[in-house]
Amino acid sequence: MLPSTYRDLLRTPGAAAFFLTAAVGRVGIAMTSLGIVWLVHGRTGSYALAGLVAGGFAVAEAVAGPQLGRLIDRYGQGRVLPPVLAAHAASVLALLVLVAEGRPGWLMAAAGAAAGASIPQLGALSAARWSALLRDGRAAELPSGFALESLANGLAYLAGPVLVSAVGAGGRPEVGSVLAAGLVVGGGLALAAQRRTAPPPAVTGPRTARSKASAAVGPRAGRSLVRPGFVVLAGLNLAIGVFFGAMQVSVAAFAVEHGVPGAAAPLYAASSCGGLLTGWLYGLRRWRAAPRVQLVVGTAALALGCVPLLVAGSLPGxxxxxxxxxxxxxxxxxxxxVLTEATVHRHVLTQAFTWLNSASAAGSAVAAAASGQAVDAFGAHGGIAIAAAATTAMAALAAAGSRTFGPPAAKRGGGFGSSAPKRGGNFGRSGGV
Incomplete structure (x- = not known):
């Protein structure tokens, strides 16, 4: 066990402040989509319209997220976040007004899409700060920092939906959307104000020699994402999104098939709590195996773990x-x-993290539709088969692509992001998570 625990990591100057403010904002992000469903259905009585607006939000978030990440990498969190957050607040306000006045559904969908396009991926911004903060001789601590990010994300998606559902079920769905937006905007502005721990932008100013050099680096940094290692990681996140989306539908269907629909919630909780426990424990230990080896072992373990799912015949099982x-x-x-930070150029790190989030979201959306059809045709185990196939593909991809992970030229020989995995052993440096 490391002598330096999570507590010691958070005692690093500036770390606790940016981590906690981003964590607060992430709860709001976890509330937003479900809050839209409660809001639109509560005022219109239509689940179809609620799904349309929430779908517009999700698609816009997945498409625009990497572009926001690119702007943040280029100009810095402090400059980009305030106008983006203002646009998000205005979009949520517009949606509230449109719903309250009973405006046409296409206008509500447009407002939902605007809210999705302007919601920042605070988890990616926080992860980028860990990379910047621990870049000088502390690369071995990055897995613990990213484990904290994973825990914050897990807790946000446990607490956020429960909170917004409680408010919506109480008859005030608009309060849930306002609260979600308030947490996102408040957490984001607090993060933007903490400039000392923010990664340096690629463009620092128009009149200095340094800024001209940075501007010249910018286009090359943008192309650096098209690397075999990052493509493999994007594929892995797409596959894990398929796993999540298929399991979400299949677990509910399994509970219904066994005559206990209410058992779906405890089943989801069992999965989430198990993940929180292992995420916490994982970050407390310094692992001797190289990250690419750990990835192969972890994906293989997940694929094997799906075998009991295919034959489970009871709720306890x-x-x-x-x-x-x-x-x-x-x-x-x-x-x-860890491998993403070690593989991509430092000037596109936030963009890389948001692309991985988008890949996972895309996989989840596609799997939700496909697994629904599989469940209708073959029962709950039909949907589970899709999840199992995704994990098998993930394990194969991790094994086949393990040698593609390596540092870009900007990271060879030191500097920001130079925490690439060293030969012989420990971590080099975490989603979206």
Missing amino acids: MGVSVALTGMAVPPILVVAT
């Missing part, structure tokens, strides 16, 4: 199985983030 697969996920996400 399913509970144990989903807990085991849930425990395998956080280490995979942390290692994938």
Whole structure:
């Protein structure tokens, strides 16, 4: 066990402040999409319209997120976040007004899409700060920092939906959307104000020699994402999104098939709690195996863990199985983030993290539709088969692409982001997570 614990890591000057403010904002992000469903359905009575608006939000978030990440890498968190957050607040306000006045559904969908396009990925921004903060001789601590990010994300997606559902069920769905936006904007502005721990932007100013050199680096940095290692990581996140989306539908269907629809919530909780536990424990230890080896082992363990899911015939059996697969996920996400930081150019790190989030979201959306059809045709185990196939593909991709992970030229020989995995052993440096 490391003598330096999470507590010591958070005692690093500036670390606790940016981590906690981003964590608060992330709860708001976890509330927003479900809050839109409660808001639109509560005022219109239509689940179809609620799904349309929430879908517009999700698609816009996935498409625009990497572009916001690119702007932030280029100009800095402090300059980009305030106008983006102002646009998000205005979009949520517009949606509230449109819903309250009963305006046409296409206008609501447009406002939802605007809210999605302007919501920043605070988890990616926080992860980029860990990379900047621990770049000088502390690369071995990055997995612990990214494990904290994974824990914050898991807790946000446990607490956020519960909170917004409680408010929506109480008859005031608009309060949930306002609260979500308030947490996002408040956490984001607090993060933007902490300039000391922010990664340096690629462009620092128009009149200095340094800024001209940085501007020249910018286009090359943008192309550096098209690297075999990053493509493999994006594919892994797409596959894990398929796993999440298929399991979300299949677990609910399994509970319904066994005559206990209410059992779906405890099954989801078993998976989430198992993941929180392993994520916490994983970050406390310094692992001797190289990150790419850990990725191969972790994805293989997840694929094998899906075998009991395919034959589970009772609710207790399913509970144990989903807990085991849930425990395998956080280490995979942390290692994938470690490899991302080590593989891509430092000037596109935030963009890289947001692309991985978008890949996961795309996989989840596609799998939700496909697994729904599989469940209708073959029962809950039909949807589970899609999840199992995704994990098998993930393990194969991790094994085949393990040698593609390596530092770009900007990271060879030191400097920001020089925490690439060293030969012989320990971590070099985490999603989205």
